[in-house]
Amino acid sequence: MTKLYFIRHGKTKWNNMGIYQGANQDSPLLESSYNDIRRLANYLMNIRFVHLYSSPIHRAVVTSTELISNLHQKIPMTLDSRLKEFDFGKIEGMKFDDVKRQYPNEYDGLHRHAEKYSNKKVGGETFQDVIKRMSSIIYQIVKQHINVNDNVLIVSHGAALNAAINFLLGKSLCELRSHESLLHGSTTILETLNQGKSFKLIKKNITSYLDQL
Numbered sequence: 001m002t003k004l005y006f007i008r009h010g011k012t013k014w015n016n017m018g019i020y021q022g023a024n025q026d027s028p029l030l031e032s033s034y035n036d037i038r039r040l041a042n043y044l045m046n047i048r049f050v051h052l053y054s055s056p057i058h059r060a061v062v063t064s065t066e067l068i069s070n071l072h073q074k075i076p077m078t079l080d081s082r083l084k085e086f087d088f089g090k091i092e093g094m095k096f097d098d099v100k101r102q103y104p105n106e107y108d109g110l111h112r113h114a115e116k117y118s119n120k121k122v123g124g125e126t127f128q129d130v131i132k133r134m135s136s137i138i139y140q141i142v143k144q145h146i147n148v149n150d151n152v153l154i155v156s157h158g159a160a161l162n163a164a165i166n167f168l169l170g171k172s173l174c175e176l177r178s179h180e181s182l183l184h185g186s187t188t189i190l191e192t193l194n195q196g197k198s199f200k201l202i203k204k205n206i207t208s209y210l211d212q213l
Contacts (some may be wrong), residue, residue: 041070108212
């Protein structure tokens with residue numbers, strides 16, 4: 001059995017301002033996010049992890065290194081570009097409200113109707129592109145960690161994780177945006193008993209530890 005612990009990176013300055021970051025833009029973590037990572041580590045403290053895989057984007061790398069440091073475990077870390085955030089093309093660096101006004105159809109596709117999303121006007125990736133690359137690294141991870149009770153951390157981004165997790169659970173594009181968004185610093189746990197042929201959701205979007213003092 002392999003358990004995958006999917007972690008969304010800590011909240012950043014641009015997240016706080018409602019600005020699209022995507023695969024090609026970045027901003028620093030908020031100071032409060034470092035406290036959130038410590039709370040996350042405390043929540044995961046009694047679990048032994050065999051590896052951590054992270055997006056190479058700085059906000060994810062900082063989240064990953066801080067998490068390992070606070071877990072006090074010697075956890076190998078691998079950066080893989082397939083775990084990067086959705087490439088939103090020309091809307092990266094734009095505020096949500098501006099995108100909603102200038103690209104209403106694209107905004108609706110990204111946030112509500114993934115099956116209708118087109119990247120023709122804005123460039124970047126489609127949902128299918130993101131699902132293809134994210135699932136390829138996840139299947140690879142599962143094949144590399146097939147021992148009983150292997151626990152693996154995967155640190156990535158909101159849109160990419162949402163697409164990948166729902167795909168692994170057999171959800172269609174029509175269903176993709178009907179589920180709650182993953183919050184910053186959240187944990188979603190999936191397990192597979194058959195080396196990635198199917199996945200079972202253990203718990204999604206866990207954030208209870210973030211409210212703890």
